[in-house]
Amino acid sequence: MPKQEIEIPKVWIMKNPLKFPAFVKNPIPTFLKLLKEHDGLCQIKMTQRYAYMTDRPEIIRHFLQKNHKNYIKTSIVKNSLKKQIGNGLLTSDGDYWLKQRRAIQPGFHRKRLEAISHIMIREINDYLDNIMDAYAESGAVFDMHKEMTHLAYKIVSKSLFSGSLSDEKLDLIEETINSAQEQIVNEVRQPFMIPWLWLKGDIRKTNLLRKEADEEIYKAIRERRESGEKHDDLLDMLLETEYEDGTGMTEQQLRDEALILYVAGHETSANAMTWAWYLITSHPEIEEELLKSSYDILGNDSPSFEKLRELGYSLQVIEETMRLYPPAWITDREPLEDDETEGIRIKKGQDIIALIYSVHHNAKYWENPEEFKPERFTPENKKKHVPFSYLPFGGGPRLCIGNNFALMEMQFVLVEMVRRYKFEIIKDQQIELNPLITLRPRYGIKMKVSNG
Numbered sequence: 001m002p003k004q005e006i007e008i009p010k011v012w013i014m015k016n017p018l019k020f021p022a023f024v025k026n027p028i029p030t031f032l033k034l035l036k037e038h039d040g041l042c043q044i045k046m047t048q049r050y051a052y053m054t055d056r057p058e059i060i061r062h063f064l065q066k067n068h069k070n071y072i073k074t075s076i077v078k079n080s081l082k083k084q085i086g087n088g089l090l091t092s093d094g095d096y097w098l099k100q101r102r103a104i105q106p107g108f109h110r111k112r113l114e115a116i117s118h119i120m121i122r123e124i125n126d127y128l129d130n131i132m133d134a135y136a137e138s139g140a141v142f143d144m145h146k147e148m149t150h151l152a153y154k155i156v157s158k159s160l161f162s163g164s165l166s167d168e169k170l171d172l173i174e175e176t177i178n179s180a181q182e183q184i185v186n187e188v189r190q191p192f193m194i195p196w197l198w199l200k201g202d203i204r205k206t207n208l209l210r211k212e213a214d215e216e217i218y219k220a221i222r223e224r225r226e227s228g229e230k231h232d233d234l235l236d237m238l239l240e241t242e243y244e245d246g247t248g249m250t251e252q253q254l255r256d257e258a259l260i261l262y263v264a265g266h267e268t269s270a271n272a273m274t275w276a277w278y279l280i281t282s283h284p285e286i287e288e289e290l291l292k293s294s295y296d297i298l299g300n301d302s303p304s305f306e307k308l309r310e311l312g313y314s315l316q317v318i319e320e321t322m323r324l325y326p327p328a329w330i331t332d333r334e335p336l337e338d339d340e341t342e343g344i345r346i347k348k349g350q351d352i353i354a355l356i357y358s359v360h361h362n363a364k365y366w367e368n369p370e371e372f373k374p375e376r377f378t379p380e381n382k383k384k385h386v387p388f389s390y391l392p393f394g395g396g397p398r399l400c401i402g403n404n405f406a407l408m409e410m411q412f413v414l415v416e417m418v419r420r421y422k423f424e425i426i427k428d429q430q431i432e433l434n435p436l437i438t439l440r441p442r443y444g445i446k447m448k449v450s451n452g
């Protein structure tokens with residue numbers, strides 16, 4: 001134990017029930033205020049138990065990286081997420097997680113990403129030819145968040161199952177995921193509503209949908225296995241995965257990991273791309289630079305895996321977008337044993353939350369943090385970042401396994417769209433954060449588009 005233990009301030013958030021609705025709607029302002037008042041570390045209680053909450057990079061580094069073995073995913077993940085999407089990379093801990101991570105990580109190698117890049121570019125162009133072109137022709141107002149969600153969904157589902165599931169079946173899986181997510185958020189934020197959700201039939205509906213979606217995923221896995229066909233997609237990657245003893249995954253494991261890649265790899269990228277377009281259209285000089293740099297490298301050609309390195313400015317724009325709007329705005333862990341770091345005692349069993357949003361908006365680590373400045377992410381400037389002050393993909397051994405997949409996808413989307421279209425943001429609309437599991441815009445982001 002530390003010689004001189006530091007007292008960590010305690011705050012009971014629900015003490016004033018009048019503030020509850022505003023907190024449930026968006027807890028970020030309350031969290032930011034608390035962390036500012038308490039120098040980046042406090043203990044908060046919502047309903048029953050206290051949890052530590054911090055935005056101090058050195059503490060976050062401690063529990064995500066330095067002493068990560070002492071920390072497991074919290075009961076939210078174990079009770080809610082695992083129940084909905086299964087036991088796999090995102091939701092497991094300890095030896096099972098390590099075994100899965102060791103087996104799956106090599107599957108995300110360069111050659112696989114290169115093969116997937118062709119699927120991505122095909123899907124992006126198909127989407128732009130069929131949907132965005134129609135908006136450009138009609139001049140109709142559309143919601144960029146809805147569109148980017150649709151596009152990200154198409155990209156991840158085709159990268160997973162390429163030709164193995166029809167669009168109709170993929171829609172069923174999308175509906176299942178949306179309904180499961182809604183249920184998780186309700187369980188976490190308003191646990192007292194659960195009996196009512198049962199009575200209303202919402203929980204039963206989610207369970208039925210999941211059963212149907214499961215059957216389709218199992219069918220796709222079986223058919224792919226039996227056909228022996230190679231598609232060079234993420235399902236092939238999972239099917240080829242081998243443990244150290246040379247065995248592969250069972251059907252149940254394949255289903256769980258496939259669904260997890262779906263869930264983890266869909267809404268996160270969609271939100272990042274939506275916020276990127278919001279920021280780009282609000283900063284004409286950055287749009288100009290993005291357009292120029294994309295043309296300089298690609299002319300009128302499609303982007304490719306080989307060209308990614310040269311498309312550095314698009315990467316900077318994405319990285320800076322995820323600083324201001326981190327799709328995974330929060331992450332948390334449960335300590336297995338008592339621990340200490342920076343003179344602070346961390347009690348066994350008391351969850352610890354990293355408020356990633358607050359780290360990214362903190363003036364201690366970012367000059368003029370509210371300004372959108374992609375040059376913060378030039379290779380030179382990146383060297384100056386404080387370790388663990390930028391965590392869009394988490395940190396330590398549980399760093400996002402799909403980070404290169406996501407960055408490639410978002411770079412392709414940005415450089416394709418900026419060259420084909422000119423976007424205009426509709427004035428006087430309400431742009432507000434909606435921090436669910438990921439950071440969405442509450443009312444979407446309305447835009448118009450014309451051919452660029």
Ligand code: HEM
Nearest residue numbers: 089090264265268269327328331393394398400401402406
């Ligand atoms: C902009 C896009 C994305 C963001 C911001 C993001 C963010 C994150 C974060 C913060 C974590 C760590 C969570 C924690 O430590 O508690 C994570 C884990 C994970 N992500 Fe992503 N992600 C993105 C895209 C993707 C994609 C495209 C895939 C798959 C194709 C993916 C698959 C996963 C998986 C499987 C894990 C769990 C890894 C493990 O625990 O071993 N993510 N992601």
